[in-house]
Amino acid sequence: MEVLGDAEVLAERAADLIGDALREKPNLSVLVATGHTPMATYAELALRGLDASRLTAVQLDEYLGVGEDDPRSLWGWMRRSFVEPLGVKQVVRLGDAPDPDEACRRYESEVAALSGIDLAVLGLGPNGHLGFNEPLCGPGARTRVVTLTPASLASNAAYWGDLPVPSRALTAGMDVILSARRIILLVSGSHKRDILARALREPPTPEVPASWLQGANTTVLADRAAWGGAQGRAFP
Ligand code: F6R
Secondary structure (H helix, E strand, O other): OEEEOOHHHHHHHHHHHHHHHHHHOOOOEEEEOOOOOOHHHHHHHHOOOOOOOOOEEEEOEEEOOOOOOOOOOHHHHHHHHHHHHHOOOEEEOOOOOOOHHHHHHHHHHHHHHOOOOOEEEEEOOOOOOEOOEOOOOOOOOOOEEEEOOHHHHHHHHOOOOOOOOOOEEEEOOHHHHHOOOEEEEEEOOHHHHHHHHHHHHOOOEOOEHHHHHHHOOEEEEEEOOOOOOOOOOOOO
16 A cells, blocks of 8 residues: 555556556556546556567456447547556457447456466456446456446436436456555545545455455555545555
């Protein structure tokens, strides 16, 4: 757990950690969150001139029934913010098959073919979700179709202006996330303070999916606004 002064310092620190991981393993596989929080980190990373040509970027989640040309496509957001600026050449997509169950199966086998995820870069949902693993969610939840909770519909509405938020999505399973060899959870802003404290303090519970990170190799990077002084349990 590291508490950084503000969102800018957090982004620099996160870019340091991701950059170090990439230098150490040029063929790194990275699970890539979209959402507002990691955007400054990705922008900072892109400034650093790293060679990401052997990195594989793995999509974390996608709305169901949203094509890649739709402005709400999370793949489109990941491509614009991470894949293109960093010059990434290999990607594992989620949701690019017409049948959602087939898309999940294909995704799981492509992740397995990579020998799993080296690094997961995640944001924290307002209800404790990771990807779209909404409460209630156990640690073994597979990659699947989910229905978004009201809290996630509300937070995602901030991304798309007047466009409606799709009510269903595909998400990387909690099993995929938790098996990542390293996880960096980025948390910024006072609106995340209560849920971060719950994720850190409560014994792992399906009510706060992010609390399962306590049992994984997780580094939490929080800015001061998000840090309420909660005492971490098992986080390094
Ligand atoms: C996005 C995602 C979500 C977000 C979370 C936090 O791909 O999977 O779990 O990381 O909702 O979103 P922000 O960063 O916008 O607060």
